[in-house]
Amino acid sequence: MFKSPTRTLAIGPLIAMLLLLTACPGPKPAPTATPAPTATPDTGWVEHTTGDMAISLPKEWEVLELGSSDIETLFAEFQRTNPELAKIIGSAEALQGVSLWAFNRTDPDATFVDNLNIRRSALEGQKIEKMQDVVDAVVGQYKQIGFEVTQTQADLRVGELPAAQLAYQFEVTGSDGQPAKVTGHQYLVASATDLWILSYSAAPDNDAVLAPIFEKSALSFRLK
Numbered sequence: 001m002f003k004s005p006t007r008t009l010a011i012g013p014l015i016a017m018l019l020l021l022t023a024c025p026g027p028k029p030a031p032t033a034t035p036a037p038t039a040t041p042d043t044g045w046v047e048h049t050t051g052d053m054a055i056s057l058p059k060e061w062e063v064l065e066l067g068s069s070d071i072e073t074l075f076a077e078f079q080r081t082n083p084e085l086a087k088i089i090g091s092a093e094a095l096q097g098v099s100l101w102a103f104n105r106t107d108p109d110a111t112f113v114d115n116l117n118i119r120r121s122a123l124e125g126q127k128i129e130k131m132q133d134v135v136d137a138v139v140g141q142y143k144q145i146g147f148e149v150t151q152t153q154a155d156l157r158v159g160e161l162p163a164a165q166l167a168y169q170f171e172v173t174g175s176d177g178q179p180a181k182v183t184g185h186q187y188l189v190a191s192a193t194d195l196w197i198l199s200y201s202a203a204p205d206n207d208a209v210l211a212p213i214f215e216k217s218a219l220s221f222r223l224k
Contacts, residue, residue: 049224050099053196055118056220057102058213064101071095097121104210112172112182112203114210116217119197128190131155131164138188142168147184156187158221163189165218167211183207187218196221 047056048063057063075092097119104114128134132154139149151167166186173179180203187198198221200214 047220048100048102052120052224053099053118054220054222054224055100055198055217057116057217058104060104060106061102061116062105064103104206110203112180112201114200114202114206116198116200116214119199121195121197123190123193123195128162128195131162131188131190134188134190134195135164135166138166138186142166146170150183158187158189158219159223161189161191161223163187163218165215180204183211185211185214185218187221189221191223 042056044059045056046059047054071092075095098117099120100116100118102116135152135154139152142149147168147170149166149168152165154164156163156165164187166184166188168184168186169181170184171179171181182204183202185200185202187200189196189198198218200210200218202210202214
């Protein structure tokens with residue numbers, strides 16, 4: 001499994017978000033109870049929903065809905081059913097604010113599991129005037145922890161909501177002991193009350209194929 005530590009990224013007074021690097025070639029995580037996915041018009045894609053949001057992913061992706069308020073119990077169950085994933089998460093507190101995790105488990109021998117995690121950060125009465133301000137803050141934080149930001153875009157729309165996108169790279173050590181550079185694609189979606197953070201990560205050899213899939217998935221995101 002990967003040895004990169006969990007990182008907490010403080011973005012000014014606006015948000016505090018956690019980037020979780022999820023990887024493991026071991027047993028598949030056992031999903032918690034979730035609503036049955038709904039088929040979408042795109043063949044091979046399904047829509048997954050939580051109490052607050054919905055997003056579409058390829059049908060091969062395995063989805064864990066993590067919206068339980070009892071994070072201690074949830075983490076204890078993770079430790080029992082998937083100790084490798086639990087080691088990467090680190091603690092129950094790391095699950096705070098996570099709405100959904102999804103894993104591309106098409107290659108059981110992969111040293112890094114392509115994944116998505118979605119978090120919500122309450123704006124607590126603050127108003128985002130420009131998405132560029134959020135992007136600038138995130139980029140500054142990423143540079144401090146050694147991430148290489150390769151692309152930004154601050155004028156997106158996801159449905160009717162203002163959004164932004166960043167691409168970045170970070171180094172990890174794989175289960176084979178070799179260094180690797182993972183690519184992250186992060187979409188920031190602002191509602192009137194929350195900033196939604198969609199963090200996709202691709203294994204080194206998968207990014208060219210997965211980048212358009214990540215974009216298509218992110219653009220399907222909607223609030224209920």
